[in-house]
Amino acid sequence: MEAKLTDFKQYLKKMKSYEEAIGLIYWDMRTGAPKKGIAARSEVVGELSGELFKMSVSEEMGSFLDHFTSSGVQSELSDIDRRIVSECKKEYDRSKKIPPKLYQEYVVLTSQAESAWEDAKDQADFPGFQPYLEKIVDMNLQFIDLWGYEGHKYNTLLDAYEPGMTVEKLDQVFGALREQVVPLLSAIQESAHKPEIGFLKQTFDKDKQKKFSLYILEQMGYDFEAGRLDETVHPFATGLNPGDVRITTRYLLNDVNSALFGTIHEGGHALYEQNISMDLLGTPLCSGTSMGIHESQSRFWENMIGRSRPFWNRYFPELQKNYAGQFDKVGVEDFYRATNEVKPSLIRIEADELTYNLHIMVRYEIEKALFSGAVKVADLPEVWNEKYREYLGIVPSHNGEGVLQDVHWSAGMFGYFPSYALGNMYAAQIKRTLEQELGNVNELVREGNLIPIKAWLADKIYQYGKSQTPTEIITRVTGEELNPSYLVDYLRVKYSDIYKL
Amino acid sequence: MEAKLTDFKQYLKKMKSYEEAIGLIYWDMRTGAPKKGIAARSEVVGELSGELFKMSVSEEMGSFLDHFTSSGVQSELSDIDRRIVSECKKEYDRSKKIPPKLYQEYVVLTSQAESAWEDAKDQADFPGFQPYLEKIVDMNLQFIDLWGYEGHKYNTLLDAYEPGMTVEKLDQVFGALREQVVPLLSAIQESAHKPEIGFLKQTFDKDKQKKFSLYILEQMGYDFEAGRLDETVHPFATGLNPGDVRITTRYLLNDVNSALFGTIHEGGHALYEQNISMDLLGTPLCSGTSMGIHESQSRFWENMIGRSRPFWNRYFPELQKNYAGQFDKVGVEDFYRATNEVKPSLIRIEADELTYNLHIMVRYEIEKALFSGAVKVADLPEVWNEKYREYLGIVPSHNGEGVLQDVHWSAGMFGYFPSYALGNMYAAQIKRTLEQELGNVNELVREGNLIPIKAWLADKIYQYGKSQTPTEIITRVTGEELNPSYLVDYLRVKYSDIYKL
Missing domain, CATH: 1.10.1370.30 (Neurolysin; domain 3)
Incomplete structure (x- = not known):
């Protein structure tokens, strides 16, 4: 038991080492890496990330997890070790359920989508981004089916960023928040005591x-x-x-x-x-x-x-x-x-402390509707603008400052905004x-x-x-x-x- | 053939990716990594270096090399590919000939020796460093026997830094250089036309x-x-x-x-x-x-x-x-x-363009003598000072500015100075x-x-x-x-x- 646990931790430490190396490379790329070296450096990231992914779903990892989640063994673990095992198991299951070919396709899609999004945003051209976004939503729906879900399909996406969070809970807390924030905002707008800036x-x-x-x-x-x-x-x-x-x-x-x-x-x-x-x-x-x-x-x-x-x-x-x-x-x-x-x-990232929450609720409502099927990607610009009118009382003059403003969706990050x-x-x-x-x-x-x-x-x-x-x-x-x-x-x-x- | 070559190059590219990641980590450690993160970062380097070493001596590498050095195949390779194969083969043979346990022992020794050297240098305490240096020379002699050598044993060490270089050649070129540089230096010292600095x-x-x-x-x-x-x-x-x-x-x-x-x-x-x-x-x-x-x-x-x-x-x-x-x-x-x-x-690293060569010759003569057995580690301070007197006309006042001044030997880098x-x-x-x-x-x-x-x-x-x-x-x-x-x-x-x- 002790020896196996030591091996397991050694294995995890190795994975963490790869993560740390990748993290440093990203920091360097963003802070001052010479631009002519970036193409080759991206391949380095690809190699290391590929290895890391392989380790997270390897047979070795599988056999560690089988062992440490088996009934006799699990109960012998310390609380921390049990948590380590369950964290790995969660990742393992999530990754194993996606066929490698499908995942590969998704990686390629999101990397193309990100540059398509950049162009689309610059040119306020939603139709230029729409097919990518449709495909990304589609693939996420496939993933959700493979991963399984309880209640709302979107719950599975939320869980990746906020473990345990659900639509039910968010509807409740965002509802309560909005109920108070919207009238507060109106009162502020009507106030005669505006700060000089x-x-x-x-x-x-x-x-x-x-x-x-x-x-x-x-x-x-x-x-x-x-x-x-x-x-x-x-x-x-x-x-x-x-x-x-x-x-x-x-x-x-x-x-x-x-x-x-x-x-x-x-x-x-x-x-x-x-x-x-x-x-x-x-x-x-x-x-x-x-x-x-x-x-x-x-x-x-x-x-x-x-x-x-x-x-x-x-x-x-x-x-x-x-x-x-x-x-x-x-x-x-x-x-x-x-x-x-x-x-x-x-623009969300320029919003003040109060209205920021409303920017988030717009996105939350839209993501929820996308994954329940209540809204189609093609309708997003209209839905977006309508929600901004309703929540914030203003409407974008073009999609570049509206539905196209955030990078998240191009990277498949649904469930992050909340x-x-x-x-x-x-x-x-x-x-x-x-x-x-x-x-x-x-x-x-x-x-x-x-x-x-x-x-x-x-x-x-x-x-x-x-x-x-x-x-x-x-x-x-x-x-x-x-x-x-x-x-x-x-x-x-x-x-x-x-x-x- | 083509497919196998593609696989081989993919394998090498992966090795290069590890090298590049390690290189970036070292750059970062030296230029501004926060000091409290260094201990964990060193483990990252250890993990990646370990993987890289494993790849360089793996069975997979062995089978690639067997294939591409076999008579029918080698001749089909392009010049560049043949050179790639021979470069890998050289590394592979060099590494494979050292038993892993011996190599591990050497890694530990040199890492201890480097900090022992730092202290010894600070305190001009050669006896504090002597046992480490003796062991390092000893182990290098074992390596030379395992690697094999032609002519002088030191040739095998030289070859690691300057492929093809030999004692025979160095004796000739350094001899010719010294014959001219020493009198030139004397003339300069006697010149009345010294620059103001x-x-x-x-x-x-x-x-x-x-x-x-x-x-x-x-x-x-x-x-x-x-x-x-x-x-x-x-x-x-x-x-x-x-x-x-x-x-x-x-x-x-x-x-x-x-x-x-x-x-x-x-x-x-x-x-x-x-x-x-x-x-x-x-x-x-x-x-x-x-x-x-x-x-x-x-x-x-x-x-x-x-x-x-x-x-x-x-x-x-x-x-x-x-x-x-x-x-x-x-x-x-x-x-x-x-x-x-x-x-x-x-001090070598502060030397001018002319006398720099003499600093090198001192080290070359000493390394050569160490590996022929003509000089013992214990005698190095005396030999060092004698050579400085002979080549440069000055003598260190203590070993910290003499035989202990360079880091190279503590890291086992013999053959580098030339x-x-x-x-x-x-x-x-x-x-x-x-x-x-x-x-x-x-x-x-x-x-x-x-x-x-x-x-x-x-x-x-x-x-x-x-x-x-x-x-x-x-x-x-x-x-x-x-x-x-x-x-x-x-x-x-x-x-x-x-x-x-």
Whole structure:
């Protein structure tokens, strides 16, 4: 038993090594790999990914799993080891159920679809992308049949990003959220107390932006001996191992906030990955537990800390110093309100904290309808525009800023979008418990005393990695399952104050 | 036949992919990987290297080689394919002849030896390193017996770095070189016309150093779309694939030349790797043919171009502009002479172009004697100091600046050192042909017209990668085998002029 377990863990460690190597190659490709080397480098990724996939579905893996899931043996395993086995088994079953030829076809399709999508988006040409998307949806429906499903077919897709999440649950939480957010948004739009935002849009030196971003990261407790900050077109965080969690941001010269909040957001993801217990190193549990919980951490730090009043009470003077002369005539309250401007917009990734949730609900409704068969791909532009009118009160002038704006569908990532809004809900719920357990959090933030907050999150969430499910984590930490009312309350209180409702 | 060849090449491409991934990981570790991630990253390297080694000695590889070296088949192969097979066969035989247990023992030994060496060097404590070195020499002697040898045992070690090189040949060329260099050095030391070098040692802004380094690289024809320049403690070049050849340099704030010539040196290595024919991509021939030929290119660009008078006639005004105010009172001739100061010194990596060869000869004589049994490890400090007195006229005051100065032996790299001096000889010989074929090279350099030089080298040498041996290359390009007289002539002319001998 011990020997077999050692062999199994050695096998998993090898898989993790491949994953780490692939992760580093991707980081490098995005941050500064010379472009003429990319074609050959992609083949390297192909080789390593192919090997990794083979290992995940090999006969050897199959025999390990048979052994460790057999009745006599399973019960002898430690909780962590049992979780490792079930994680591998889930992956194994998911992969084994797809015939290799079909999977290969899908890989080719999505890689072609991604470049077709880029062109289509540039030219606002939905018909140019439609056949790819139809085929991708079609193949995902085949996959769902092969994988099996309970209740709604879309549940199987959701489960890949947020284990255990269902349409039933999402309908409930998104419904409750929307019911409150839509009237709140109307009230905000009717408010006479709109923030001035002009001073956010001066020209800001890139080095100064970088310096301030690094400063805030350090304040959050981001460990620079276990990470680094680089520049990319699209910000991201990547946890190669807990001792090497890198983040990137993007500097817009005419916007003081874009790089900063991008950094804080990715920094939140990074705090999670940096603080996973070293006991989980080399196992499949050494990563965040789900997209939703991960996003809860990036959004907690970005919005609930970074866009909070106490945060700017503490850090606005530092910002003024950093951009000497540029904010002399701006008050901290003005800055705080500008930073939290709410305004319906067409592009998800530029949306504010409040309306962001509505962008997600549009996508959720559409994905759900696609996989129930209620909507056809051909109808998406119309459905999209109609939903934007209904949820946000505005309509795209062309499909490039509408249904074609996101990359996700071209890569077959259905079921991913809800994670973003789930992250907001988890974050607000966790924040409530944090306040109960840690005392006056606003006071800590006002003092720039962010480390106890990080430490609490590390203790309650980060250290566990994937050894607990999202539901287990949220229930253990907050005492109840996902409950949208915390986010609703948080948003109402915050924005009623800012817009004097 | 065709199908089997395709399979074989696929297999080799996979090996190259692993090599490329490992290469990137090393680059990253040296340029900026967060230190807390290094331990886990080293295990990733271990996994991938282990796989790569297994592939190189697998039964599958064995059966490919049996097939493609069998009499009926070999003759059907193209020249390139035959070379690919023989390259793999050489590696295969070399690895297969060492029992895995012995090799494993050696890996552990050298990794321990490297840290023992670091301590020993710091404390000038040869006895602390001696037992490791004894064991390493011992095991290399065992390897030589297993590999087999012709003539001198040391030939087998030389062959690993410079295929075909022998003690017989090295004795001849180093002898001829030494016979001329030693008296030339004496004459230089007695010359009354010593350059002033004080102005090289001002304080130089790092960003300006970087800017000038990048400018010169661009002048050399280094392709920035196929590479990048970073900063490390020890400069290096790494060719991941011909479209991604990265170099690093080190900035010393009190030395205008260190980073610059480091950059040009590594840039020379990089030009070689960037210009290997894409036809060789994914094969074991897609790299420089030997350490000696590689070093010929770094040294050609560093010394024969970069430290030449026409180069500074062209670029000294640019240097003056780059370091505004710092070289106003310095003439180009003064700068040229200072940059070529000759002075016996104790440390190889700080040596000038002329005495560098003597540092190498000391090491060559010692390695040769170690493997013939004429010298024992215990006697090395004494032998080392004696040779330095004889060749360079100076003696280390302690072993840290003497026999312990280089990392090579702790890593078991015997036979490597001669490559550096071979590089100088190859470079001078190739330069002669270049001048014959390209017309007035000095004139091109004086005009800053370096691209035709790069193009000629790419055409004559770089594109071939490892598809020709060093001897084939030098003979084809220059019409004769390695001949030290070109280096001797070059050094005599250059330094007689500088020192007015």
